[in-house]
Amino acid sequence: xxxxxxxxxxxxxxxxxxxxxxxxxxxxxxxxxxxxxxxxxxxxxxxxxxxxxxxxxxxxxxxxxxxxxxxxxxxxxxxxxxxxxxxxxxxxxxxxxxxxxxxxxxxxxxxxxxxxxxxxxxxxxxxxxxxxxxxxxxxxxxxxxxxxxxxxxxxxxxxxxxxxxxxxxxxxxxxxxxxxxxxxxxxxxxxxxxxxxxxxxxxxxxxxxxxxxxxxxxxxxxxxxxxxxxxxxxxxxxxxxxxxxxxxxxxxxxxxxxxxxxxxxxxxxxxxxxxxxxxxxxxxxxxxxxxxxxxxxxxxx
Amino acid sequence: xxxxxxxxxxxxxxxxxxxxxxxxxxxxxxxxxxxxxxxxxxxxxxxxxxxxxxxxxxxxxxxxxxxxxxxxxxxxxxxxxxxxxxxxxxxxxxxxxxxxxxxxxxxxxxxxxxxxxxxxxxxxxxxxxxxxxxxxxxxxxxxxxxxxxxxxxxxxxxxxxxxxxxxxxxxxxxxxxxxxxxxxxxxxxxxxxxxxxxxxxxxxxxxxxxxxxxxxxxxxxxxxxxxxxxxxxxxxxxxxxxxxxxxxxxxxxxxxxxxxxxxxxxxxxxxxxxxxxxxxxxxxxxxxxxxxxxxxxxxxx
Numbered sequence: 037x038x039x040x041x042x043x044x045x046x047x048x049x050x051x052x053x054x055x056x057x058x059x060x061x062x063x064x065x066x067x068x069x070x071x072x073x074x075x076x077x078x079x080x081x082x083x084x085x086x087x088x089x090x091x092x093x094x095x096x097x098x099x100x101x102x103x104x105x106x107x108x109x110x111x112x113x114x115x116x117x118x119x120x121x122x123x124x125x126x127x128x129x130x131x132x133x134x135x136x137x138x139x140x141x142x143x144x145x146x147x148x149x150x151x152x153x154x155x156x157x158x159x160x161x162x163x164x165x166x167x168x169x170x171x172x173x174x175x176x177x178x179x180x181x182x183x184x185x186x187x188x189x190x191x192x193x194x195x196x197x198x199x200x201x202x203x204x205x206x207x208x209x210x211x212x213x214x215x216x217x218x219x220x221x222x223x224x225x226x227x228x229x230x231x232x233x234x235x236x237x238x239x240x241x242x243x244x245x246x247x248x249x250x251x252x253x254x255x256x257x258x259x260x261x262x263x264x265x266x267x268x269x270x271x272x273x274x275x276x277x278x279x280x281x282x283x284x285x286x287x288x289x290x291x292x293x294x295x296x297x298x299x300x301x302x303x304x305x306x307x308x309x310x311x312x313x314x315x316x317x318x319x320x321x322x323x324x325x326x327x328x329x330x331x332x333x334x335x336x337x
Numbered sequence: 338x339x340x341x342x343x344x345x346x347x348x349x350x351x352x353x354x355x356x357x358x359x360x361x362x363x364x365x366x367x368x369x370x371x372x373x374x375x376x377x378x379x380x381x382x383x384x385x386x387x388x389x390x391x392x393x394x395x396x397x398x399x400x401x402x403x404x405x406x407x408x409x410x411x412x413x414x415x416x417x418x419x420x421x422x423x424x425x426x427x428x429x430x431x432x433x434x435x436x437x438x439x440x441x442x443x444x445x446x447x448x449x450x451x452x453x454x455x456x457x458x459x460x461x462x463x464x465x466x467x468x469x470x471x472x473x474x475x476x477x478x479x480x481x482x483x484x485x486x487x488x489x490x491x492x493x494x495x496x497x498x499x500x501x502x503x504x505x506x507x508x509x510x511x512x513x514x515x516x517x518x519x520x521x522x523x524x525x526x527x528x529x530x531x532x533x534x535x536x537x538x539x540x541x542x543x544x545x546x547x548x549x550x551x552x553x554x555x556x557x558x559x560x561x562x563x564x565x566x567x568x569x570x571x572x573x574x575x576x577x578x579x580x581x582x583x584x585x586x587x588x589x590x591x592x593x594x595x596x597x598x599x600x601x602x603x604x605x606x607x608x609x610x611x612x613x614x615x616x617x618x619x620x621x622x623x624x625x626x627x628x629x630x631x632x633x634x635x636x637x638x
Contacts, residue, residue, distance in 0.1 A: 059447075150409075172504035219508055
């Protein structure tokens with residue numbers, strides 16, 4: 037089964053369209069965890085230990101709700117945090133979650149091959165990774181090929197969720213009168229078709245920001261066989277209604293990321309009451325926020 | 338002094354416009370080194386050890402010729418190679434070389450901040466890193482700000498050296514009638530101007546592929562205050578004449594990458610005779626190829 041079909045299957049099984057994102061920083065940790073780091077004589081070692089503990093608890097507490105987890109590499113690239121990234125990914129895999137490595141890598145072909153070997157090898161705990169399209173076909177080909185070989189997938193940045201995404205991505209192309217991100221969508225369609233394997237959704241997915249619902253609606257029509265990874269719900273401002281346009285008529289074909297909305301639930305309104313002194317019990321807040329997000333999106337479909 | 342002035346100063350001191358690139362794979366290693374890995378009972382451990390040895394010897398052998406070294410992260414992202422990346426960068430720093438971390442990172446702002454802290458912190462052995470512009474201003478801002486705070490720089494991908502770079506980068510924009518990479522150049526100019534500090538070259542550089550000399554010539558005129566990092570010379574096909582257009586009238590403002598041309602010199606034509614059995618003595622071939630490349634480019638200016 038290809039990587040996107042696997043993801044759709046897990047979405048059906050859980051009836052949940054949320055991918056729980058992990059973007060951990062010391063600042064977002066519950067106070068009792070921050071305290072452990074502050075009082076340690078080896079802060080780097082303690083930070084790595086505490087961040088890993090937080091990630092594992094976070095994954096455990098929602099592992100029976102969500103189909104997938106997305107771990108953002110950026111938050112694990114300090115020297116002492118690098119091993120934590122794959123440790124956490126492996127833990128999520130061991131709980132039968134679909135694991136997305138949010139890496140946003142790309143380079144010229146010979147170099148992309150090295151990225152592919154590092155992250156999409158058979159022994160790696162990632163079902164899919166995110167990649168950047170700026171280099172064009174020869175830059176992404178080794179990543180796509182290695183992914184397909186190992187029944188894995190990629191999500192190519194098409195339209196990102198941030199405010200400045202328009203600066204390059206929305207520039208209108210002279211020849212086609214379409215914005216740049218639409219040209220990228222066209223490339224993603226071609227890349228996907230080139231490795232299509234008979235399943236409705238091919239192994240080449242797209243990152244489509246929830247903060248631009250009109251663009252997403254167009255892209256859903258244009259990219260029929262492309263699985264969407266949808267960031268921007270919650271903390272970045274997009275609502276369930278905004279993200280609903282990314283799904284097909286069966287309520288599949290997309291997965292919505294929530295990172296800060298789940299990680300920081302313990303700080304927020306109605307979830308606060310489940311949390312004890314110094315943030316103890318934050319897991320319950322995360323769990324409830326996750327169940328609410330699941331329902332919020334399912335109700336909007 | 339800002340990071341690009343430092344680089345220009347080192348170029349003047351060495352009268353060399355080559356940045357020696359490190360993209361090491363097992364396949365390019367001299368046979369005697371490959372043999373160590375093949376015969377080891379712990380191949381991953383041995384590979385890390387041998388790759389680090391190769392990188393250190395490579396850096397040592399050219400450290401009195403070149404002003405700078407560029408280390409590509411992709412070749413160090415396997416789990417057991419990750420620590421080698423910073424080890425090698427620190428070694429190059431200790432030899433007083435300018436160190437470029439070829440990372441090509443970018444994400445939305447809050448995530449780019451994490452990348453910035455991981456790679457551009459004061460304690461990190463990188464004078465500059467490469468970044469990807471696809472997210473626009475808010476995605477690159479934290480990287481640029483952190484770089485400037487620590488007297489470091491960034492090189493933003495503008496026009497890449499690979500064949501498929503045209504697919505997105507050369508699309509002509511409706512409004513401006515300029516290609517996408519020219520819009521990116523415009524953004525890079527703005528980003529650079531926003532952190533300009535009175536030096537002619539500001540801390541925001543550009544990656545401009547040597548394989549498109551006409552584009553580079555235009556960009557040199559358009560991006561007067563931008564330092565260029567120029568890949569594509571040698572193995573990718575660009576000649577010294579092709580890269581000459583990237584320099585200003587003082588022969589500064591650009592640095593030309595050579596990776597495979599130096600790493601694999603021991604396999605090639607006239608350099609072969611300096612190499613013993615099983616590739617022993619490859620360092621001498623690298624050194625001579627580096628001196629030739631230096632002269633080749635200086636003669637073309």
